[in-house]
Amino acid sequence: MPESIVTILDVVIGGLLLGGIYALIAMGLSLQYGVARVLNIAHGEFIMIAAFSTFTLYTVLGINPLVCLAIVGPIIFIIGYALHRTLFRQLSLKSPNPDAYAASSILATFGLLFIIQNLALMGWGADYRAYSYLNFGVDLGGAIFSANKLVILGFSVGIGVAFYLFLARSRIGKAIRSAAQDPTTAGLMGVNINQLLALCFGFGALMAGLAGVLISMRVPLNPAMGMQYTFIAIIVIVLGGLGSIPGSFIGGFILGIIGEVVTYFDPSLSLAAYYFLFMLLLLVRPKGIFGR
Amino acid sequence: MDITRFTSKKFLVPGIISLVILVLLATMPLYGSLYSVILLTTILMFIILTVSWVMFSGPTGYLSLASSAFFGVGIYASALLLPNTGPVLPLLVVVFIGGIASGLVALGVGALTLRLRGIYFAIFTFGLVILILELLNWWEHTISHIRGRFVMLVGNDVIFYIMLAIFVVLMLTVYLIRRSKFGLALQSIGANEEAAAHRGINVTMVKVLIFALSAFFAGAAGAIWATKLTYIDPYVAFSVLFSFLPVLMAIFGGMGQLYGPVIGAAIFAYLQETLQTKFPYIYMLIFGIVLVIAILYLPNGLVGVIPRLVRRWRKGGAVKQNANT
Numbered sequence: 001m002p003e004s005i006v007t008i009l010d011v012v013i014g015g016l017l018l019g020g021i022y023a024l025i026a027m028g029l030s031l032q033y034g035v036a037r038v039l040n041i042a043h044g045e046f047i048m049i050a051a052f053s054t055f056t057l058y059t060v061l062g063i064n065p066l067v068c069l070a071i072v073g074p075i076i077f078i079i080g081y082a083l084h085r086t087l088f089r090q091l092s093l094k095s096p097n098p099d100a101y102a103a104s105s106i107l108a109t110f111g112l113l114f115i116i117q118n119l120a121l122m123g124w125g126a127d128y129r130a131y132s133y134l135n136f137g138v139d140l141g142g143a144i145f146s147a148n149k150l151v152i153l154g155f156s157v158g159i160g161v162a163f164y165l166f167l168a169r170s171r172i173g174k175a176i177r178s179a180a181q182d183p184t185t186a187g188l189m190g191v192n193i194n195q196l197l198a199l200c201f202g203f204g205a206l207m208a209g210l211a212g213v214l215i216s217m218r219v220p221l222n223p224a225m226g227m228q229y230t231f232i233a234i235i236v237i238v239l240g241g242l243g244s245i246p247g248s249f250i251g252g253f254i255l256g257i258i259g260e261v262v263t264y265f266d267p268s269l270s271l272a273a274y275y276f277l278f279m280l281l282l283l284v285r286p287k288g289i290f291g292r
Numbered sequence: 293m294d295i296t297r298f299t300s301k302k303f304l305v306p307g308i309i310s311l312v313i314l315v316l317l318a319t320m321p322l323y324g325s326l327y328s329v330i331l332l333t334t335i336l337m338f339i340i341l342t343v344s345w346v347m348f349s350g351p352t353g354y355l356s357l358a359s360s361a362f363f364g365v366g367i368y369a370s371a372l373l374l375p376n377t378g379p380v381l382p383l384l385v386v387v388f389i390g391g392i393a394s395g396l397v398a399l400g401v402g403a404l405t406l407r408l409r410g411i412y413f414a415i416f417t418f419g420l421v422i423l424i425l426e427l428l429n430w431w432e433h434t435i436s437h438i439r440g441r442f443v444m445l446v447g448n449d450v451i452f453y454i455m456l457a458i459f460v461v462l463m464l465t466v467y468l469i470r471r472s473k474f475g476l477a478l479q480s481i482g483a484n485e486e487a488a489a490h491r492g493i494n495v496t497m498v499k500v501l502i503f504a505l506s507a508f509f510a511g512a513a514g515a516i517w518a519t520k521l522t523y524i525d526p527y528v529a530f531s532v533l534f535s536f537l538p539v540l541m542a543i544f545g546g547m548g549q550l551y552g553p554v555i556g557a558a559i560f561a562y563l564q565e566t567l568q569t570k571f572p573y574i575y576m577l578i579f580g581i582v583l584v585i586a587i588l589y590l591p592n593g594l595v596g597v598i599p600r601l602v603r604r605w606r607k608g609g610a611v612k613q614n615a616n617t
Contacts, residue, residue, distance in 0.1 A: 039411055090588055102411050103355050107543065108587050110536055114580025118573045227532075231422065234415060268433060272426035275419050282416050283404060 010143050011260045017149045019256020020156035021211055025229055026236035026248035027160060028207025034243025035180045035200040037102060038088055041109040043233055044226030045116035046205050050076055050212025051221050052124050058131055065133050065217055069155070073209045080205025083112075084198035113226070120223040130220040148217040159210055160249050163203075167245060176200055180243055228271065235278040310463075317456055321449045329452050331565055333520065336455040337513050338541060338561035340462055342553045344509040345538040347466055348502050350547045351478040358401070358417035360534035361424055362507040365397055366390035366514025367521070367529040368428070374519065376442040383446060387454060387515045394511025395504040402500035418535065425530040432526060440525035443518045454516045462509045466550060469502075478502060540579075544586045546593020555594060 025047065032040045050072045057063040057071065091108060095101035134148040167173035178186040179196050187193040211229075219225070236255050240247025255274065262273040321329050341359055349356050369390035373380045381389070405416050432438050469475040477498050480488040489495045518524060537560070545556020567575040590597060 039415075087584065087588070094588070094591065099353070103414070104587050106355070106411075106414060107539065108584050110540075111580040111583030111587070114576050114583065118577040118580065121573045122577075231419075238415070266430075266434070268430050269426075272423060272430060275423040275426065279416060279419050279423060282408065282412060282419075 006143070007264075011264050012257060013140070013143065013145065015257030015260035016253060017145065017153050017256070018259055019253035020153040020160075021215060021252075022232055022236055022256050023160055023249045023252025024156045024207055024211040024214070025233045026240065026252045027163065027245055028204040028211070029230075029233040030204075030237045030240070030243060030245055030248040031176075031200045031207070032204035033237060034245075035176055036084065036088070036197045036204070037098065038084075038105045038109065038201060039102065039234075040201075040204065041106060041230055042112040042116060042226075043109075043204070043208055044228065044230035045113050045120075046076055046080070046208035046226075047212035047215060047229050048120060048221070048223060048226035049116060050209040051216035051225070052120060052129070052223075054213045054216040055129055055131055055221055056124075058133065065213060066151075066155075068213050069210055072213050073206055076209030076212075077202045077206040081198050081202030083205075084201035085194075088201065089194060089198070117223050117226065124221075124223060126223060128220040128222050131216075133217050146218075152214045152217060155214055156211070159207075163207075164245060164249070172196075172199070231271075232274065235274050238278060238281060314460065318453075321452060326448060329448050330520075331562070333448070333452045333455050334565055335558050335561040336452075336459050337517055338537065338564075339554050339557040340455070340459055340509055340513040341534065342538040342541040342545075342557040343462055343466060344506040344513075346542045346547055346553045347462075347469070347509075348506040349539075350542070351475070351482045352499060352502070353482040354406070354499070355414040355539075356417045356503070357414055357535040357539070358398070358420050358507075359510055359538050360530055360532055361417075361421045362394040362398060362510035363514040363517070363534045364421075364424065364526075364530035365394045366511035367518040367524055369393050369511070370515040370518030371441040371443055371524045371529075374444045376444050376522075379444055383450070383516075383519070384454070387458075387512050390515025391508040391512035394514070395508040398504040398507030399500060402503040403496075406496060406499045406503065418532075421530055421532060421535055425526050428526040428530070440523055440528075443522050443524060445522060446519040448520075451516055451520050455513065458509060458512050458516070463550075463554075465505070465509075470550070474498065474502075540583050540586070542593075544582065544590070544593055546590070546595035546597075548592055549595050552593050552595040559594075 025043070029040060029043050032038050032043070053072050053075075054065050054068045057068050058065050063071070087108060088105060091104055092101050095104055134146075134151055136147050137144040138147050138150060167176060175186065175191045175196055176199070178189065179191060179193060179200075183193055183197070186196075215229075232255065236251040237243075237248050239255060240249070240251030258277065259270050259274065262270045317332070320332060324332075341363060345356065345359050348354070367390075370386055373386045373389065374383065379386070401417075401420060405413060408416055469478070477488065477493045480491065480493065481495055481498060485495055514529075518529075521528060538557070541557040541560045542553040543556070544560060545554065546552035564575070567578075586593070
């Protein structure tokens with residue numbers, strides 16, 4: 001194969017490996033914003049906390065990071081669920097209209113960001129932490145990728161598809177989709193709307209938690225790492241169309257590939273390129289690529 | 293103009309109080325310690341950022357998270373025009389240019405984005421901060437090869453007086469706008485934008501103008517703040533904290549009254565200055581908790597609580613007949 005095609009393939013595969021994580025993170029935020037109407041600025045902090053917990057479970061207790069998915073995930077889910085039942089429920093009761101709720105919930109999640117980040121700083125300190133897991137090269141037709149990245153991609157796609165099927169096929173999934181369209185009418189049709197919104201927020205946190213466990217395998221951890229993932233998630237859900245779960249999933253992969261392409265030319269510009277793309281999109285097509 | 297309007301009690305009492313505070317502040321460097329002058333400069337800086345945020349977001353209801361972009365533009369104006377190798381322009385001119393530069397950025401951004409509603413506007417303005425930060429970072433790394441810049445040293449008293457001057461002009465501007473037709477137009481946009489447009493208000497023009505005006509003050513404050521920082525890099529100048537702190541301070545103080553944001557910012561800036569060096573993590577943790585509690589339980593802020601407490605105290609807490617007044 002000519003050199004240029006190999007390079008392009010490398011970049012695309014690298015983008016897909018990165019995109020799996022983005023897709024998972026964005027699906028979580030999409031649930032929280034699209035259904036529960038909370039634009040969770042602290043989304044990345046849930047990722048950070050999950051990543052640090054995995055780090056401690058693996059280095060201190062020797063628990064396999066993939067097993068941590070089953071430990072950390074449910075704990076983060078419960079935290080998310082409880083937060084919505086208490087804090088966000090109170091906020092929505094006190095807000096005179098949906099716009100006021102949107103604004104006050106953003107600010108409340110900003111408070112959460114501060115709380116979680118500084119708890120992590122007190123617990124783990126400000127230094128970078130990392131551990132090595134499945135850190136060996138795998139040959140994929142000439143190009144070499146590290147095994148943990150492939151495992152991450154496999155699990156993110158698996159989790160994403162499983163969750164999509166859950167939404168599309170199960171009774172709860174049907175209720176969630178109806179609440180996303182019109183919460184009031186869904187409530188009139190017998191859906192327990194408060195419980196459902198809390199479930200959605202919990203599922204969003206669960207996605208962040210699972211993504212955090214997976215991320216901890218490939219990047220060094222730091223209490224300030226969450227913010228960038230929050231922004232990537234926001235960009236992806238705007239890219240995919242607010243509230244569209246498949247849109248977020250596909251948008252994650254698109255952003256991953258764009259990120260790898262920009263990184264190929266100048267790594268320090270990848271975040272700037274994300275934001276530029278995002279602002280352009282907001283101005284030209286705020287509905288997103290898959291938005292209705 | 294009827295002169296008795298200004299001699300009536302309604303104007304006399306707040307006027308005299310403001311004047312006394314102003315005189316106390318202006319003579320501060322004569323009797324206060326160096327530390328208290330520096331502390332007051334910081335407090336004034338936060339008050340300016342908070343009030344300039346409220347100036348736009350308060351009446352219109354658009355949640356702007358761009359404060360740090362405007363503040364940072366002012367800081368960089370100073371870094372470019374007042375390097376430690378020798379100032380290019382006089383200090384006061386640079387402060388003015390810092391404000392104008394921020395105002396122009398706001399004018400451009402406002403014209404582009406103020407048609408975005410609700411959450412989109414908040415996301416966009418925050419994206420703006422990150423975009424400028426990342427681009428500037430890239431520029432400094434790959435084009436100019438300068439990690440950070442040094443700014444000319446300026447006396448603490450001078451910084452204090454310029455900050456005080458910006459504060460006074462800002463408060464006067466906000467006060468006059470509130471009492472003008474322009475202020476009324478702003479309020480009506482916040483209440484119902486479509487209705488305001490039907491009444492013949494040029495909605496876009498009013499929004500963009502007030503956005504630019506509020507950015508002017510943030511930029512001017514940034515330009516003088518740079519001389520206090522003396523060392524500047526993109527992360528210092530465009531810290532996202534300066535986007536969120538003003539919002540928190542305004543909510544904490546209460547946005548219904550002119551003095552609410554001032555009180556909120558003063559209290560928080562004071563706590564920040566005294567606690568941050570000793571307990572940085574605990575301070576930020578408390579900060580987050582207070583933010584959540586303020587949103588939940590102080591819908592009208594601190595100044596909204598005081599009249600309620602006074603009323604309860606006067607009535608002894610038992611009489612409820614005038615609860616709605």
